[in-house]
Amino acid sequence: MEVYTAPLVTGQELVFELINVDTSFVHVRYPMVFQVVRNPQTGQSVPGFGEWPSLFISNGAVVRIPIQSLLCMPVKPHEEIERSFIANVTGLALPPATPQIITG
Numbered sequence: 001m002e003v004y005t006a007p008l009v010t011g012q013e014l015v016f017e018l019i020n021v022d023t024s025f026v027h028v029r030y031p032m033v034f035q036v037v038r039n040p041q042t043g044q045s046v047p048g049f050g051e052w053p054s055l056f057i058s059n060g061a062v063v064r065i066p067i068q069s070l071l072c073m074p075v076k077p078h079e080e081i082e083r084s085f086i087a088n089v090t091g092l093a094l095p096p097a098t099p100q101i102i103t104g
Helices: 081-090
Strands: 003-007 013-021 025-038 045-051 062-066
Touching: 003 025, 003 081, 013 062, 013 081, 025 081, 045 081
Parallel strands: none
Antiparallel strands: 003 013, 013 025, 025 045, 025 062
């Protein structure tokens, strides 16, 4: 699953599985609005996702988003956002991301 994100001209940040980009549309599957919400148990800010554009599209349907409605072309999100999105879409409980050691 190739997970990407793109901001819309409306101010919403979308996270989605990228299918294809052509001259007029970005074709995506599982588009969701990225939101930061508070965990009710810990009070910590955690990534959350809301349905977009509607709850009534069939699961897995390809949605065409006009390129004019994007502020920039799709880019890869931060690893934590990507993992949360995949867990949300698939229902799988993914293990925590492995910490990276940067040597200098």
